[in-house]
Amino acid sequence: MPDVVSLGVGGGTTVDVATGAVGPGSVGYRIASEALLFGGATPTLTDAAALAGASIAGRSLPAQPSAVRSALRDALETARTRLADAVERLSLGRADLPLVVVGGGGFLVPDDLPGAGPIVRTEHGDVANAVGAAISLAGGRADRIGVLDDREATIAQASEAAIAKAIQAGADPLEVAVVDVLEVPVTYTDRPTVKVSVKAAGPLARLGERAGARSA
Known part of the structure; x- marks a missing residue:
């Protein structure tokens, strides 16, 4: 049976500008109306990725106060640190194992994640979670x-x-x-x-x- 590690890190994960906390709250399916990228008022990891240059739904992050931009940058680094820790736990120190990235939040995984081997992004992998839900x-x-x-x-x-x-x-x-x-x-x-x-x-x-x- 495969090992499973669950992380509270996804595109809808909220970012608290005042405290710098990343999650555990999430806007979930409301991301298209509540995230900053879509005209909402809630900072999320999707906004952090957009600020870092990720192309998401062909949108650009609207101008934000410096405090929000700083919190989003720190949040993205926090998310990537959590991902790297999870990869290390599952790989048992083997840095040559490939990491297959699927799901709508795959843009949060960098191409050079510490502790992982080649990052594999499959065609149409961003809808893999939708396929799982459908079956x-x-x-x-x-x-x-x-x-x-x-x-x-x-x-x-x-x-x-x-x-x-x-x-x-x-x-x-x-x-x-x-x-x-x-x-x-x-x-x-x-x-x-x-x-x-x-x-x-x-x-x-x-x-x-x-x-x-x-x-x-």
Whole structure:
């Protein structure tokens, strides 16, 4: 199983001009309206990259006060230091390993990242995260509490609710299924009691199929 390191560093990561803090907040999907580059008022790492010369959506960063420019430059350096540290942790000191950069925030990775070998940027790699989201499963989770004697009925109720939530989230009603059942005893009750947590998931339904399921 591959090692995974998660960093709070992305295009929408916010930059606090007053404190210099980079993240953990993010404007997320609102970047096109809140980031400075798009006419908003929130400094982000996307703005920092644009200030450093990155070409993003064919836009140029509007003029900013010196304090904002300084904070953005420092933030970009902080982000790159975090990336370099993560690469070193994963590569176990091997500086010759190539680093494949994908995703919309790939512009934050410099071409000469310390600790990494050749930086590989694949064609259309900037939409790799969108591809992953498109092929992912839609899921739903539901919890129920019941007495131990009625355990099977409690699981069935939780499963039905989880499947309904998965379908509501976009799962294909014909292919959604329960993928995980977790049972935890509940203490300090007058009868043996269990809490059941059920997760259901399934491939995304096509828009036409979802519309037909609702009309039925």
